[in-house]
Amino acid sequence: MTNIDVLNELAKRRGFFFSANDSYGGLAGFYAYGPMGAALKSNIENSWRTKFVIEEGHFEISTPTISPSPVFKASGHLDGFDDLLITCSTCEISYRADHLLGSQHTLLQSSDVSAKEFKKLLSKYSLTCPSCKNTLDDSTLQEFNLMFATKVGPGSQTPGYLRPETAQGIFVEFPRLSDYARGKLPFGVAQIGTSYRNEISPRKGLTRLREFTQAELELFIHPTDLGPEITPTTTKLPLYSVSQQESNGDIEFVTPTEAIDENIIENRWLAYYLELSTNWYDSIGIDLTRFRYRQHMPSELAHYASDCWDAEVEIDGDWIEITGFAHRGNYDLSKHNTHSSADFTMFIPLDEPQEKLQTNLNPDMGYFGPTFGKLTPEILSKIDEMASEDSTIFDSPELSVEIDGTTHSIPSEYLHPTTEKITVTGERILPHVIEPSFGIDRIIYSILAHTFHEDTIDGEARSLLSIPSSISPIFVGVFPLLTRDGLDTVSQDIASNLRTSGLSVLYDESGSIGKRYRRQDEVGTPFCVTVDHQYFEDQTVTLRERNSAMQIRIDVDSLSTILESLRNGSSIFSDLK
Template identity: 50%
Template sequence: MSEGERLTELAKRRGFYFPAAGAYGGAAGFWTYGPQGAALKSNVEDAWRDRFVLQEGHQEISAPDVMPEAVFEASGHLDGFDDMIIECGECGATHRADHIVEDNTDIEEAESLPNEDVMDIIADHDIACPSCNASLAGEPVDNFNLMFATNIGPGTSSPGYLRPETAQGIFVEFPQLSEYARNQLPFGVAQIGKAYRNEISPRKSLVRVREFTQAELEHFVDPEEDEPPLADVEDVTLPLYSGESQQAADGGVEQLTVGEAVDEGVVTSDWVAYYLGVARDWYERIGIDMDRFRFRQHLPGELAHYAADCWDAEAEIDGDWIEITGFAYRGDYDLQKHAEHSGEDYTVFKQYDEPVTVERPTVDPDMSYLGPEFGGDAQSVADALEALAERDPEAFEGEDVTVEVDGEAYTVPVEETDFSVETVTENGEHVRPHVVEPSFGVGRLIYTMLAHAYTEDEVDGEERTYLDLPPEQAPTTVGVFPLMDKDGMAEYAREIASALREAGHSVTYDDSGAIGRRYRRQDEIGTPYCVTVDYESVEEDTVTVRERDSTEQKRVSIDGLAETIARLTEGETTFDDL
């Protein structure tokens, strides 16, 4: 059985996750997190929030899953997602219809043509299937959109989409979010939420799904001025698999510190390097095996439409590398697009230390002259004059000035342009922030954590399976058992369970069957500690605490038990020191 199969079996049996709506046959790519899985997910999200929001001083928001079409027109997802697909009737291969047309004809931008036209072109040119050479003439051209579409309100006049990434919910609200950050760069806005992609072929349980949780951080920075606090992470060692190494015959993963990676230019963006460092330690914190982990740089052809440089964090499972996080330097792509499409201001005003006095050439052309003179071109001429004044004020020194519009020259008397050089005081400038984006797939993190935590060993000759999840992440912190359900032990144990719950621990109480069975049950869901009440407990107010990984036990006093468990889970003390 593969690692993945063992995991899926355990996940279903023990309540981590299972295919959704199985009673009706299910739907591929949708999974329900059971009690253990939901608790684990919640813990991972809390740990992420702690590190990437609280510790960084960022803000967190929660935007809608459904957004109106305009948002995705601006973001590029509508075009980027609406692929023309043609399927070969012979071999069944699916191809991008627009690409096939572009490759076989002089036509460019075939994507902008209606599907019928593309079909006709394929028939007219008798284009063949690139896979098997059969003719594609007559095969239908379909759209395949990876976004889930819906209608907002009754009717179809207001289309909406389920977001394919949580990021747009942040970008689109930038003007408001900037206000909350008092318009001071840099600032970061995070979001943990669902995203949806109508994948052609969901695979590998939680790895490729149609509905998933993302934890995304959009860190808005001034590209000219802001620097990450690299000193905080410069000694963190990163396993880097650069684009260069991937393409080299003998390339492999290089262990470089964040400092070295930046100095040697392996990671070009300091910001990306910073977050690689932060994330590396965080992955370790949540129990990902650092011996089965790497950062892989995207190859040039692999980069998304918005990304300038991108590294993926990848974890090895069953010999495959699973992408668990993307670290992208998105530049100002998204804010720029939303500014263009919405007409709103997606910049931050940066005030200078000292106001700057500059001489600015301006024109205020007399339209009552330009209008009659140039007719419909008058506005273009006025715009050209303005541009020229900024570019080359000396052009206005003579009697006439000549500008070119669409290859045609227009000559205007300078006095009609009202040219002047004004002295203005500038207090600052509008800056369009750049965006650094670490984007985590929560389901994939969970899948990796479970796969890496899955451990088999032997206790007293019996095989045992347990999850060595870090106590902070474990769905349940402590199991409380009476050694036997008699002589007051159960009552005593229930009181202890209540007390531990009141102290904030996640507690399971179990009095069924033999004690060993109960330990194993907790082992399989990764519960780090079990407290057992025996005869001595009732008499002396002590209990045994059993550690999951070693199965060793220590007797401790009931007094301060909750604090003892808390210190163990938080790593402030070790089991050996009890």
């Protein structure tokens, strides 16, 4: 077994994660978190919330997972959120076309091949069905939308979709959110929640799920905002830029300020979030020596994004994306501004009101009506727009106006422009968006993969997860040496007291002490307390640390204070004695 197989077996056996509904045969792409996994997950989510929402002074919101179709029509998910599905005409098994290309012809791997292009590739490369080995020449190709559809309510049964990302819930509520932000930019809005993608081929484990958890932050900025001043630090970002990828180069380790100064990262906000995230990943147990930020190649960049970096971790030789950092421009807000009845712009007041000349048209309708008919309003509004950019356009005898590809010539004499002085107090703008989007399930998987070790303690092999104590599922195990002589009741009282101080405690009295330590090592519990007969002499118990397997004796009265100081980092175990 590889380390990953060992880890997956451990995850199921010890309650981190497992395929859900196994008693009914399960359903691919749906996983459940057991007691250890769910505790780890909620600790990670709370840690993210502290770091990216509370400490940054941002908002968090929580929007429904089901939304009506107009929202996804506007966002583009209803029409464009597809994977190309190829179905073998012989065995009728379906595959994702890009995966098929990728597995058989690695150079062709791409997630954006059209049906037409793929048809050509099919015969050019004589692709065969991985299952029945027959030719795929007669296979059927279809665009398969990745959203889960449902119907809402009785009667008309309004179509609804399960959200494919939490971000749209933020964008669609933007008019209200900008009110809450009291009209000031920049402001950030986060959401932690479930998203859904009806994947054609979910992977085993947590790396490609049909139901998964995202933690997304949308930072709304002024279009001209190039980011905050970056305070120079020694944090090294492991960057794998487009130019390094193109030249088959290496990861470059640079500070955020160097990355900006050397134009590796263009927008300072992106550099800011890469630094913040690096520190966070480090604090939750991601091994930074198996980690990089890979810039999207121009060909893989989403059409709305001007720059994008993926945080990737190495697991068993593969690089897996755990977070995307994208500059989305005003793509999302402009879509909703166009498709909905609401106003998604913000009014940004100028520091000082400005005087401006405004041109008003007084068109001769006796000419425009008969000449342009219904096109007239559109033509006049276009001229209005041209005039606001350049007030001298009426100096020439004729104006050229293009409507839907046709150029119309308009004699200036019929427009009778007049000018007036107006006071401009601000401007309406569509904010731009910087989006760090975290995949919580993949982060959980990465933490387990990166903290999993096997070593030998006192001549005995053990496996352990060196999960940081700030997020470990259980903080302390409490064991009576024996289940008699009152050791068990004393231990239960200690466990109960520690729980009341808000610590996550596991009480265990079964098996040898060695076995109980191994069980806790294996789920990443950083500390264990054992109560033996010496307790009755001097009220001390032993405190054992996971990584070193070292033990010290401490007074039971100071136990909760010491454990709390270990948890909040104000003391470390090796200093205790």
